[in-house]
Amino acid sequence: MSGAAKTVSRSEASASQEAVLLVALKCFVEQGFHGTSMRDIAGAAGTSIAAIYYHFPSKAALLRAIMTRVTEDLLAELQQAKANVKKGDAAALLAALVRAYVRFHTERREEAFVGNSELRSLEADDLAHVIALRDKVSGNFNDAIAAGLKQGSFSCAHPREAGLAVMTMCTAVASWYRPGGPATPEQIAERYAALALSMLGAK
Amino acid sequence: MSGAAKTVSRSEASASQEAVLLVALKCFVEQGFHGTSMRDIAGAAGTSIAAIYYHFPSKAALLRAIMTRVTEDLLAELQQAKANVKKGDAAALLAALVRAYVRFHTERREEAFVGNSELRSLEADDLAHVIALRDKVSGNFNDAIAAGLKQGSFSCAHPREAGLAVMTMCTAVASWYRPGGPATPEQIAERYAALALSMLGAK
Numbered sequence: 001m002s003g004a005a006k007t008v009s010r011s012e013a014s015a016s017q018e019a020v021l022l023v024a025l026k027c028f029v030e031q032g033f034h035g036t037s038m039r040d041i042a043g044a045a046g047t048s049i050a051a052i053y054y055h056f057p058s059k060a061a062l063l064r065a066i067m068t069r070v071t072e073d074l075l076a077e078l079q080q081a082k083a084n085v086k087k088g089d090a091a092a093l094l095a096a097l098v099r100a101y102v103r104f105h106t107e108r109r110e111e112a113f114v115g116n117s118e119l120r121s122l123e124a125d126d127l128a129h130v131i132a133l134r135d136k137v138s139g140n141f142n143d144a145i146a147a148g149l150k151q152g153s154f155s156c157a158h159p160r161e162a163g164l165a166v167m168t169m170c171t172a173v174a175s176w177y178r179p180g181g182p183a184t185p186e187q188i189a190e191r192y193a194a195l196a197l198s199m200l201g202a203k
Numbered sequence: 204m205s206g207a208a209k210t211v212s213r214s215e216a217s218a219s220q221e222a223v224l225l226v227a228l229k230c231f232v233e234q235g236f237h238g239t240s241m242r243d244i245a246g247a248a249g250t251s252i253a254a255i256y257y258h259f260p261s262k263a264a265l266l267r268a269i270m271t272r273v274t275e276d277l278l279a280e281l282q283q284a285k286a287n288v289k290k291g292d293a294a295a296l297l298a299a300l301v302r303a304y305v306r307f308h309t310e311r312r313e314e315a316f317v318g319n320s321e322l323r324s325l326e327a328d329d330l331a332h333v334i335a336l337r338d339k340v341s342g343n344f345n346d347a348i349a350a351g352l353k354q355g356s357f358s359c360a361h362p363r364e365a366g367l368a369v370m371t372m373c374t375a376v377a378s379w380y381r382p383g384g385p386a387t388p389e390q391i392a393e394r395y396a397a398l399a400l401s402m403l404g405a406k
Contacts, residue, residue: 035238157397169369192364
């Protein structure tokens, strides 16, 4: 049984497990994975170390659960966005993916931060699992770009770099977006979709 | 005297100080700031804790030096790039800024990682100093975009988001670039400059 396979899924998780995950996320955001002990997590949760270990066998299991879930949730959002787009319209598809990705990153900022800063801290099989999920995320963007180029609705000499640029500019929204800032998540999502289409030379 | 003012500048630093900074950087990249002790740094440097404290009064001083220097070096690169562009050509200016910024981020990947993951760990006055330096970096991009819009050489309804998108997609090059990958730093810099101009609707 791989490490990744042991991850507690959302439907199986108890309220106490959810609470522990939330506290662990806060600790990782503030002090990093290596700077956080199971004792810190128990302290922040107002419970015993034994109670934490009852729910999660290790600190690594907490990180695995946080990173797997956020990436699975992102993939589900992208699938949902795709499902609402008219088949064969690559520009509409890319715009929908960008909007969903941006909105997600305004909502899940702490998990995005840990997702980017603590890849180093995942155990080998967990890392492979998270990377495989991320490859599916990238695949959505790269497929939309390739389809747009094939249709002639995009014009871009460097689709590989364009795909990386679009995804990373959208991921980074998590690092600068603050609720109550000059634009709402919806506005940012809309503007980023327009910027991505412009970058791809959309007709 | 502010914390930032105490940072050891490059010209004042001794070879031993440089060596300590390099080791501290590696430790922060691997384990995070909070997960690294002065003992870890001494161990990795093959020296005593006292020797580390001789050069740097605290772990915070090491982080301050790493983050201040990398941002000052980036600013210097951008100034250099600007100096080589014909006055009044906003598109050439933006392209030059993007190229310099991308090349820098293929070279200084570890410092970029720490720069993004450990802002949380800077002491208040050091954070203010680093943010002020970063505002100068952003100012270069935002000024180039504003100039291009004023000249009519760019066409973009959302210059604030475009500035954020350009800078963050370029910063992220540090996270995915690997030496020996399919494109050289020069090629990536050139392609990113073209993507940025396209995003801004450059004529």
